[in-house]
Amino acid sequence: MIQLVPIEMVEPATVEHLLDRAFGQDRHTRTAYRLRAGTRALSGLSLALLDGRALIGSIQCWPIRFDGDDGSSRPLVLVGPVAIAPERQQEGFGRRLMEASLAAAGETLPLTLIGDPEYYGRFFGFSAAATAGWRLPGPVDRHRLLARGRDIPIGTGSLGPRVDVIAA
Template identity: 70%
Template sequence: MTQMVPIDTIPDEAVERLLDRAFGCDRHARTAYRLRAGTWAIPGLSFALVEGDALLGSIQCWPVQFDGDDGTVWPLVLIGPVAIVPERQQEGLGRRLMEAALAAATGGPPLTLIGDPEYYGRFFGFDAAATGSWRLPGPVERHRLLARGVNVPAIPGVLGPRRHATAAA
């Protein structure tokens, strides 16, 4: 039976092996990794799916912030990576993880992610309407920089790590 558990109950090495399998060993060069540099995943928003002793998938959420060019600062939550072992993809496991993270994030800061706009828009209400003038610490396909939530900043500014975040978000 597949069970959802807090990710902090899973050894870090097991999560890293899963991420390598799902995204490749070169994944650390991606812009999303720069966005979460120096931070820790938010425990209450990060989950794993296990079946017996097997780790099937994980989702991690990270504290980031948007520094507007006008001097305003918004705390945000970066969702991802969402990883599923290759042999169990297309079974709805990623969707279960995403739904758990979104439910846990209700009432918190706006959410952002880098991902497929058709999928994350259709199923979870993310879009790129507010993110067109955001700058990131690396390359990104503009249409894949998505956000959702109340008060998503729709002004020019920089998205980056939020190093002084609490464990809650």
């Protein structure tokens, strides 16, 4: 039986093993990891899918911030990674995790992610419309930097970890 649970119910090492299998052990060099450095995944938005006792998928959401060139600072949530065990991909589990996490976030929470614009735009309402002036702590394909929700910052500025939510 497939069960959706808070990610805190799964051993962190098991989640890390799934992420290595889904994205490779070099995943820590990616820009998204720099964005969330020093923070912990947000409870309530970060979820796991279990098949019996086996972890088959996870989604994590992270506290980040936008520091505008105008002096403003706005909290955001970085969505991802969404990881599915390679042998269980194409079964709709990634979509199920996204839907559950987005439902928990509600319509107003400002969210961002780095991902396929056709998929995340079509199914989840993410867009690159507001992100053209955003700077990240590493390389990113501009068309893959997406956002959704109310109060998405518009303009130029930098994304980084939200240090008021410290990792345990």
